[in-house]
Amino acid sequence: MHAASTQAESAALRTLLRSLGQIVLQPNAFTGACLLAGWLLADPRLACAALMGATAANVSAVLAGYLEADTRDGLHGFNGALAGLAAFNVIADNATAAAVAILAATATAWFLEPWSRRLRANGLGVFSSPFLIVTWLWLPMITTAAPVTAAAAPQPFTAMQWVNGILGALAQPGFASGALPGLLVLLGIAAASRRHALWALIGAALANVAHVLLGATASSLDAGLLGFNGALSAIALADCGAAATLGGISVAVVLQAVASYFGWPAMTAPFVLASWSVQWCRHRFARGAAARESMKRIDPSRQLS
Structure with a gap:
């Protein structure tokens, strides 16, 4: 029983990491681990956002009955990871960002299958289009106009x-x-x-x-x-x-x-x-x-x- 539980946890971890790897179009767990390390180095908040979004999207894909092989390859989780990253990148309050991240990631998963069928019929890949569509829907409700600043003087490129x-x-x-x-x-x-x-x-x-x-x-x-x-x-x-x-x-x-x-x-x-x-x-x-x-x-x- 313990061995089976360990194998299930290992498979879930690989699925999660492949979801992160798919952000750069690689269904590879090591690629996902490298991205996770990069987020931890740049801003641990981004690492939490990506893990939260990918998990929400993968769980939604399982509940929706999507192909298990596609979920294992990270195809159902990476748009959720991007949705989570966008939420935490735009929203300063952690509680609000987490709520938006989970809802947006779930939306990308439920939207993915019918959208991908339409795209495949025309020879097109899904890529990050579900993340873009979902994010564009909530972004106007959150963001505010950026302050106008004077143009900086041109600087030399080093x-x-x-x-x-x-x-x-x-x-x-x-x-x-x-x-x-x-x-x-x-x-x-x-x-x-x-x-x-x-x-x-x-x-x-x-x-x-x-x-x-x-x-x-x-x-x-x-x-x-x-x-x-x-x-x-x-x-x-x-x-x-x-x-x-x-x-x-x-x-x-x-x-x-x-x-x-x-x-x-x-x-x-x-x-x-x-x-x-x-x-x-x-x-x-x-x-x-x-x-x-x-x-x-x-x-x-x-x-x-």
């Missing part, structure tokens, strides 16, 4: 800011910042896929350069805010070929720049929309190729008539 910008971009999908938390995330991604880790660095670096050329500030670069959508897009599209991946990174940069200009809380939306655009094009091309192949198989007697 080598350390570029390092922070690239590594910090890997921590930003989990609402953390800093080179060391980002390095832990990179280690976690590399443990699951060295190719994904390389593309994450490439995506973050290219996005950082592009945003700086578009006029981004040194402080935004230093915080890792410029490259995280590029990094996520690179990981998501790494299996689609270099051209598609670079195209997705470019789309993510443009969308993030537009959202930043208008002051929209885009979060990971540029990554999601950029990945969808590439997937949709590939899906349409595949359907067109299948239709042309079907036409070639028409009865020869009809072709000759």
Whole structure:
């Protein structure tokens, strides 16, 4: 009995860690542990938020009767983790943040299955879209207008800011910042896929350069805010070929720049929309190729008539 209980607890822990790993698109428990270590290093409050949200979403998925294999892979928990992180990142009061985190995480889980069926029918991945939709619904009720401040004078970009910008971009999908938390995330991604880790660095670096050329500030670069959508897009599209991946990174940069200009809380939306655009094009091309192949198989007697 004790051995069975220990195995169940170990399986639950692996599921929880895989849910955290899926934030950077890796169904890997070690990746999730690296993210958790990064949060503990950057801000323990974020670690509590992610664990709370992932647990609420996974429990909701079990109650809803979703596929157990998908739950074990972390597919039902990572949007809940992101919902929890967003709540604790925006709301200062811990009790209010916890209540919003649990409710939002539960909503992402119940919303996930019908939403994912619709997306799959069009060849699209779910990614963090449930988290975005749920967060956008409650965010206007919580946040207040930011005070208007005078524009800071342009500052030179240092080598350390570029390092922070690239590594910090890997921590930003989990609402953390800093080179060391980002390095832990990179280690976690590399443990699951060295190719994904390389593309994450490439995506973050290219996005950082592009945003700086578009006029981004040194402080935004230093915080890792410029490259995280590029990094996520690179990981998501790494299996689609270099051209598609670079195209997705470019789309993510443009969308993030537009959202930043208008002051929209885009979060990971540029990554999601950029990945969808590439997937949709590939899906349409595949359907067109299948239709042309079907036409070639028409009865020869009809072709000759």
